[in-house]
Amino acid sequence: MTNIQELLAQKAALEKQIAEAQRAARADAIAKVKALMGEYGLTAADLVGKATIPQKPEGAKKVAAKYRNPASGETWTGRGLKPKWLAAALAEGKALEDFAI
Structure with missing residues (x-):
């Protein structure tokens, strides 16, 4: 052993x-x-491979804004998270329709 x-x-x-x-x-x-x-x-x-920038699909189109902040002119399409200005206004009691374009 x-x-x-x-x-x-x-x-x-x-x-x-x-x-x-x-x-x-x-x-x-x-x-x-x-x-x-x-x-x-x-x-x-x-x-070293060159980094490629992802391209948008050919059928992809820019989405039109549906809501506008009357004070600053900022817009939101209604997709994704609500912007801070809109969330604050809704918390104050305003309606989403008040900001519709």
Whole structure:
């Protein structure tokens, strides 16, 4: 039966072998990538994908405003959260129809 010290020594040797194999595999991969970059005339900038700006679907249309703040002229389409100016006015007792366009 092997003792703990021998097992720990084996573990350390295996970890060292694993680290060396990983370094060799990484160096090989880098060499292959550099060779391909040279073959095709690529640069590091070519490898980084350009960020694309999401486009609106072709059928998407801008929604018309349904409510307007008479004091400031701010508008709201009726979609999403109510703007603060409208929420405050409703809390004061005004009706939503008072702000309809």
